[in-house]
Amino acid sequence: MKKLKSYILITMVLVMVMPFTLKAEVAEPEKAVTEKVASTAASTLINRLEEIKAMDKSNMSSVEKKALRKEVRSIKKSLKEVGGGxxxxxxxxxxxVLLLILLL
Known part of the structure; x- marks a missing residue:
């Protein structure tokens, strides 16, 4: 009886998982285009960060340095948004959670 309950539970979990996997396999063509645009935007932002790092900041005034710091912060923030998650x-x-409960 205990095995029967576990088999039924496993079957129910597999049935619930199946629609998620089927939906996950469908690729949208618009998404690929936006990813290319995002990657080009990200590469330009990364190039700008490298330019800022390569600059000689010893001759700059404190106002210019502060402006560069703000720019770096804004670039890093926009990179986080582009990167997604x-x-x-x-x-x-x-x-x-159900699988962890069953396995542990």
Whole structure:
């Protein structure tokens, strides 16, 4: 009886996971275009950061240095936005928690 409950639970989890994997395999052509645009924008921002690092700041006034620091901060902030991240849906989190409970 205990094995039957575990088999039913595993089957239910697999049935819930299947639509997520099917949806994840579909690729959108618009997304690829935006990724290319984002990568070119990111590369230009990285190039600007390298230029700032290579500058000789010993001859600059404190106002100019402060402006460069603000520019570097804004570039780093925009790079974080362009880079994106890993997002988990609520359903995926529930499935992960259930699998951890079952395995541990």
């Amino acid at each position: 890993v997002y988990l849906s609520v359903g995926a989190i529930i499935i992960i």
